[in-house]
Amino acid sequence: MGRDKARRLTGSRHFRQRMVLATLTSTPIAIEDIRAGDAGLRAHEVSLLRLIDKISDHHSFELNETGTKLRYKPGVIVGGRDLEHDCGVHRGIGYFLEPLILLGLFSRSPISIRLKGITNDTKDPSVDTFRMVTLHMLKHFGVPLEGLELKIENRGAPPLGGGEVHLRVPNINSTLTAANWIDEGMVKRIRGVTFSTRVSPQIENRILYAARGIFNKFIPDVHIFTDHRSGSSGGRSAGYGVSVVAETTTGCLISADATVSYPNIDEMSKESEKPELMSPEDLGEQVAKMLLDEVAQGGVVDSTHQGLLFILCALCPPDVSRVRVGQLTPHAIETLRNIRDFLDVKFIIKPDPNSNTVTLKCVGAGVKNLARKIS
Amino acid sequence: ECSDEDVSGNEDSGDDHVSEGSISSDGSGEAPDSAVDTNRVEEDSSDEEIFIPKGQKKQAKNELPSFDDVDAEDYSKFFKAELNDWSDEDLAKSIRDRFVTGDWSKASLRGR
Structure with missing residues (x-):
């Protein structure tokens, strides 16, 4: 039953969004040709399925032997306390956080979960960015900040990880509320945090001096904290990095983060020699430039958060949401397609040539937290 | 978009991944619309480019713009070149x- 009605998809692209949107709309999906010549689902994707399995009920997964075909019939997201999940070392914890908060909002009971793995890496937003920026986006959609929390217990850099965070996500009563969020404001201060694991704590000062040197040409109010970790709270690998946030007069948070570490296990085989790491000074300078690039874009969120912003808008009740972003990223454009396919929500996109920004407008699909009602 | 992918995916299964990899090594960064995409798959799959060694195929894949790679990596973080x-x-x-x-x-x- 339902076997023929499943939405047919191809390939491994947008795996997380497809799983989340399928779950929130109770749409069964069948994904075929997942890396057909290349061993199908990867470890981090299987780990995401395990995570969804932990917080759901009445759902089913069917995976073929080679991992190239997946059938997923969503059930009810139940959430729960004292959960634990090992995110592995193929992708950062950030990979799992984005789908997890979306699912958590529409869960029967609030989620409280320990996630183990890599807290800071190059591919996924750092847990610091998540704590300082991503969580705060939700309040624009009527989610109270109480009960929303990310605690960084241990840090873990690639390749071996060893980090641990504790995430709490509240479940919403019924729906999100539509957002009219188009005033990006002016940057009033810059905040941030550096980290170092299993290296000299002095490295962090070198990162922040370099970054602050660039920021101070624009604004004096710059505070970057340090978070040196040694022993078990520093995980199992050496690494350092920095996450910075520009706060605007209208409460927008624009972020950038970067991490320096040895290659993760997927890349290790390619480069057998230990590569030379970027210096702390270069890293600080790089992240400062990244943030200024984002500030120049002029959106209410940075490029990394565009996709999540659009999904939140599309999940809202059938009221008009308006948001402003900088140049649309390829990921954001694909997100709009996934939203159209799963939620049947189309955005009206209006470029503003004066500021080089884009205003997007949509009427939400009115996704309700049905899990909560049933209980 | 899903249905577009299905079309190009089902037309020539198996080796088509190889040709898909080679298509976009011609470097157009824009998302082709579905019609163009399908045509290109057909043209290329009849070429000798089907026989690309496995390693090379992967290399070509890395250069793919995420728009026409059905196995594009799933990153929300934006990497500016x-x-x-x-x-x-x-x-x-x-x-x-x-x-x-x-x-x-x-x-x-x-x-x-």
């Missing part, structure tokens, strides 16, 4: 008014 040099005075001037230390009257004109 080249960062601006904000120590350049002219460039710095262009974002001065994005900060509270800049000209508020000019900033308020933004987007009007």
Whole structure:
């Protein structure tokens, strides 16, 4: 039953969004040709399925032997306390956080979960960015900040990880509320945090001096904290990095983060020699430039958060949401397609040539937290 | 979009992944519309390019724009190829008014 009605998809692209949107709309999906010549689902994707399995009920997964075909019939997201999940070392914890908060909002009971793995890496937003920026986006959609929390217990850099965070996500009563969020404001201060694991704590000062040197040409109010970790709270690998946030007069948070570490296990085989790491000074300078690039874009969120912003808008009740972003990223454009396919929500996109920004407008699909009602 | 993928995916299964990899090594960064995409798959799959060694196929794949790669990596983080040099005075001037230390009257004109 339902076997023929499943939405047919191809390939491994947008795996997380497809799983989340399928779950929130109770749409069964069948994904075929997942890396057909290349061993199908990867470890981090299987780990995401395990995570969804932990917080759901009445759902089913069917995976073929080679991992190239997946059938997923969503059930009810139940959430729960004292959960634990090992995110592995193929992708950062950030990979799992984005789908997890979306699912958590529409869960029967609030989620409280320990996630183990890599807290800071190059591919996924750092847990610091998540704590300082991503969580705060939700309040624009009527989610109270109480009960929303990310605690960084241990840090873990690639390749071996060893980090641990504790995430709490509240479940919403019924729906999100539509957002009219188009005033990006002016940057009033810059905040941030550096980290170092299993290296000299002095490295962090070198990162922040370099970054602050660039920021101070624009604004004096710059505070970057340090978070040196040694022993078990520093995980199992050496690494350092920095996450910075520009706060605007209208409460927008624009972020950038970067991490320096040895290659993760997927890349290790390619480069057998230990590569030379970027210096702390270069890293600080790089992240400062990244943030200024984002500030120049002029959106209410940075490029990394565009996709999540659009999904939140599309999940809202059938009221008009308006948001402003900088140049649309390829990921954001694909997100709009996934939203159209799963939620049947189309955005009206209006470029503003004066500021080089884009205003997007949509009427939400009115996704309700049905899990909560049933209980 | 899903149905577009299905079309190109089902037409020539198996080896088509190889051809898909080679298509976009011609480097167009734009998302082709579905019609163009399908045509290209057909043209290329009849070429000798079907027989690309496994390693090379992967290399071509890495250069793919995410739009037509059904197995594109799932990143929300945006990677900019080249960062601006904000120590350049002219460039710095262009974002001065994005900060509270800049000209508020000019900033308020933004987007009007």
